[in-house]
Amino acid sequence: MDTRLSVVKLRAVLAGLLGLSLATAGPVLAMTTTSSDEALYRLEAGNQRFAAGITQHPNLSQSRLRETVEQGQEPFATVLACSDSRVPVELLFDQGVGDLFVIRVAGNVCGVNEIGSIEYGVEHLGTPLLLVLGHEHCGAVTAVATGVEMHGSIPRLIGNIIPAVTRAEALTGKHGEEVVPEAVVENVWQSIGDLIGGSAAVRQRLADGRLKVVGAVYELETGTVRWLGEHPRQAQLLAAGPTSPVHTPEPTVEPPVEPVPATEESHSTHAAEAEAADTDAAGAHAVDAEQPAEEAGGGGMTDEERIQLNRLAIANQGLNSMLMIVTGGLLFIALGLAALAYQVFMLKSG
Numbered sequence: 016m017d018t019r020l021s022v023v024k025l026r027a028v029l030a031g032l033l034g035l036s037l038a039t040a041g042p043v044l045a046m047t048t049t050s051s052d053e054a055l056y057r058l059e060a061g062n063q064r065f066a067a068g069i070t071q072h073p074n075l076s077q078s079r080l081r082e083t084v085e086q087g088q089e090p091f092a093t094v095l096a097c098s099d100s101r102v103p104v105e106l107l108f109d110q111g112v113g114d115l116f117v118i119r120v121a122g123n124v125c126g127v128n129e130i131g132s133i134e135y136g137v138e139h140l141g142t143p144l145l146l147v148l149g150h151e152h153c154g155a156v157t158a159v160a161t162g163v164e165m166h167g168s169i170p171r172l173i174g175n176i177i178p179a180v181t182r183a184e185a186l187t188g189k190h191g192e193e194v195v196p197e198a199v200v201e202n203v204w205q206s207i208g209d210l211i212g213g214s215a216a217v218r219q220r221l222a223d224g225r226l227k228v229v230g231a232v233y234e235l236e237t238g239t240v241r242w243l244g245e246h247p248r249q250a251q252l253l254a255a256g257p258t259s260p261v262h263t264p265e266p267t268v269e270p271p272v273e274p275v276p277a278t279e280e281s282h283s284t285h286a287a288e289a290e291a292a293d294t295d296a297a298g299a300h301a302v303d304a305e306q307p308a309e310e311a312g313g314g315g316m317t318d319e320e321r322i323q324l325n326r327l328a329i330a331n332q333g334l335n336s337m338l339m340i341v342t343g344g345l346l347f348i349a350l351g352l353a354a355l356a357y358q359v360f361m362l363k364s365g
């Protein structure tokens with residue numbers, strides 16, 4: 016194992032040296048033969064450089080830009096990370112253009128879109144390594160752990176994080192801010208679990224050894240990546256096969272604004288009015304009463320109103336068509352008369 020690792024490291028170092036000396040050429044990254052361990056080592060080495068302040072900023076030349084267009088991209092790793100502005104993936108691994116296939120989403124959750132993107136990276140681009148990178152002080156994880164009020168689509172986005180926080184609480188007995196460090200780790204495992212359960216392509220590649228999936232946590236203060244390795248229950252997850260990939264609970268805090276049931280009267284056309292109506296039902300009715308008929312084109316109409324409006328629209332269309340036909344006919348007659356007058360005139364003068 017040690018010798019194998021040394022060989023891997025030696026190859027990676029050689030690859031790195033090649034990259035330095037041949038910044039314009041493809042060999043570094045045209046590493047179709049890059050193994051999972053080599054890819055992992057390149058990430059480890061890059062982060063060590065970054066944390067130590069001795070970055071090389073590889074693969075950022077103009078020729079590199081051209082090369083990745085002409086020869087296509089061949090990233091050596093796929094990375095799922097958080098959108099947090101303090102987690103700039105390429106920078107913290109000291110990588111350049113065309114090196115990493117990165118998916119960033121708040122809370123590094125792994126829903127359908129993320130799974131699709133990851134499949135593109137590992138299947139289509141053939142990256143031998145997938146890293147799920149959580150980070151300290153993650154706002155999304157903290158929001159779930161502390162029960163912060165969330166609005167819009169955020170509750171549904173972070174639905175994937177809830178099981179992770181629940182597990183961390185059960186494991187540690189901690190709650191709120193205190194459980195966040197453990198919840199961040201559990202959230203990494205959650206995303207890996209969601210990915211394995213949700214992607215046949217990933218399961219297949221994991222099983223036949225073409226792909227390695229590892230987790231890690233990025234430490235904001237030090238710039239260091241703490242490596243977690245493979246999912247501790249990867250074998251069981253693989254054996255379990257497909258699972259439902261997404262956790263999309265109903266929004267817990269804010270009821271949906273747009274879809275109003277046809278039987279209810281409450282509706283308004285402006286978001287501000289809608290918000291006001293949320294807290295004041297009487298206000299909502301007042302808005303309704305004052306609402307001009309032509310403004311009723313918004314989301315909150317009854318079926319009857321919709322039918323009425325449709326009828327009006329159809330009648331309007333009919334009227335327009337008739338007007339067009341009449342205008343066309345009149346034009347035709349006018350042209351005919353003009354032609355006749357011209358002939359008469361020619362006959363007389365001839």
Ligand SMILES: [Zn+2]
Nearest residue numbers: 097099153154
């Ligand atoms: Zn985050």
